[in-house]
Amino acid sequence: MSKRLLKITWKVDDKLNHKLSIKKIAQLTGVSTATVSRVINDNGRFSEETRKRVQSAIEKYGYEPNRVAKSLRVNKSNTVGIIVPDITNSFFSSTVQQIEVYLFDHGYSTIICNTAHNQEKESKYLKVLESEMVDGIIIISGALDFKSTDLHSKLPLICIDRNPKDDNALFVGSDHYAGAVLATEYLVKEVQDITIVLPDRKSVSPLERLRGFSDTVKKYPAIKTAIFLDDGNEERLQRFLVQKKSTNNIFGIFANSDNLAAKILLQAHLLGINVPKQMKLIGFDDAPIAQICYPQLTTIRQNEKEIAELAGEKLIKLITRIPIQGKKSIRVPVKLIIRGTT
Amino acid sequence: MSKRLLKITWKVDDKLNHKLSIKKIAQLTGVSTATVSRVINDNGRFSEETRKRVQSAIEKYGYEPNRVAKSLRVNKSNTVGIIVPDITNSFFSSTVQQIEVYLFDHGYSTIICNTAHNQEKESKYLKVLESEMVDGIIIISGALDFKSTDLHSKLPLICIDRNPKDDNALFVGSDHYAGAVLATEYLVKEVQDITIVLPDRKSVSPLERLRGFSDTVKKYPAIKTAIFLDDGNEERLQRFLVQKKSTNNIFGIFANSDNLAAKILLQAHLLGINVPKQMKLIGFDDAPIAQICYPQLTTIRQNEKEIAELAGEKLIKLITRIPIQGKKSIRVPVKLIIRGTT
């Protein structure tokens, strides 16, 4: 008991705690702080001998420059912020992961801010990032209306799956419209009755997919179509499926995400609807779950890696003021992946 | 074409870009920077009238204090860093999400660093966070051996699902051992043949679960047991399941995660193994996927929220130097959730 019920207090040991500064290294090496700074940044002239002395001292004492001080001084932090509405969403988290990889390889650290779909938090984090002196921001999805007033300075900004109202922002995202067209065209060949299932909360991408769906379906007047808005209420979803099942007709569903598709698939199992015999189902994302479901999900694959790299590349260009040739709005192609649910 | 092929260059407009400083606000209000600082931080004495003047100027111009400068000055950033091996993992991302919520409510911003299971990146980000002057760090899982030497200063540190070698670090995590015991005891009642499936990469939690499994199974000498290490090779997994199926005996599987369980479940479907009739399956986590699978997964639920809040609470105590009463190592209870796969 005595051992486990340890009382732990943080040890205040200012001597040990005292982090090394450039000044200390300068003293240790017998040169000025200016010189130390020069060798650290390999910037300016210094003799080879000085370099060695300074460098060995740095290594010996494990000195690490204070980025905060540096940022303040040079007004640049080599850090970019990502604002993401829900890190728990697999498309978002994998995109963020890829962005981080790209930026890391290009010398930037990434600060990820999760807003939990909370507008207030988004504003807050935008300010935090700004006052944190990040060099640029990537902001993913979120609400439809983006108050660019939240950003006081002209920080380089990339929007993913979100319409920038701001002229200074670039957009990159999947070609949701084309994806919806692909899915719909495929279903049209198989069934006479198609429902698109969208989440209740509307953001940019579902709306574009809806457009793609509507435009396609318009070309086939014989097809019966509907929109189902999913608010997470399972019973509503069940009732909807029961009704479809009772018609004894084959019907198709185009779900806004693989996650949604998987939920529908589960209900189908429970209700004894045969997939793909009576119900054809297409998801969106090609999330990990698409391959874990049974049957595996036919879906529209988003290319997170491409999106992430484009976003990273453009952002760095904005930061380093390299002119960007090309469209302000980049659409990354998507792909129909056919599996077991169609 | 002309419209879409816009050439975008970042506008360098130093006048507009010039962020407001405390000095500017001081000039605008006709007081000293010291006074402005006092009203911003509501710290020290100033007249009500001064407060009003300063505050209205701040609002009018949308001034936001520079956190970098402040951090440098007061040696505290009100920011904590989280290091997570894979943000794509649902247990991790949901834990991180919960930690963020807790810390936000307590006045801290959160910087999330994703290491993609890369040791080098972990070291790097540890240094980045430190030189970013975060007030504390929460580090989740990752490799077995934690080089505390990566941290030069005595930063407050909480480890989640990872053994701190460092005396100054606290541990919080699920009671993996008890979870494994629960799962195993349950299976023991149903089947005579149990295999535990663990990931190839070993970290702390699977090893504890293995201990729980082994200790439990020891009490039932009649039970046939095995360990299967999953390296992601599907064919190996298939062969394993085929072999089990061919015995025509009911068998049980305790998988290290719901994700793994879902993969096994899919293979079972493909191989025509009836779950739960011939195969009983228990996962771990109670991840979203557990409820989306068919049949829904019996699993051991981890309490991410509790873990997150404990980690946040303890970290803040360390940061603010409030003595911590109690164990250095906190185990959060888990729960057996019975669903369709057993």
Place this chain on the structure above:
DNA sequence: CTGAAAGCGCTTACAG
């Protein structure tokens, strides 16, 4: 090749 000094935007004893 190197150093002294100014300054990034803040806060905080100190003095009044």
Place this chain on the structure above:
DNA sequence: CTGAAAGCGCTTACAG
């Protein structure tokens, strides 16, 4: 109640 000044840890013209 308020201001002048020092200083957090860096970088970078400037001068030599």
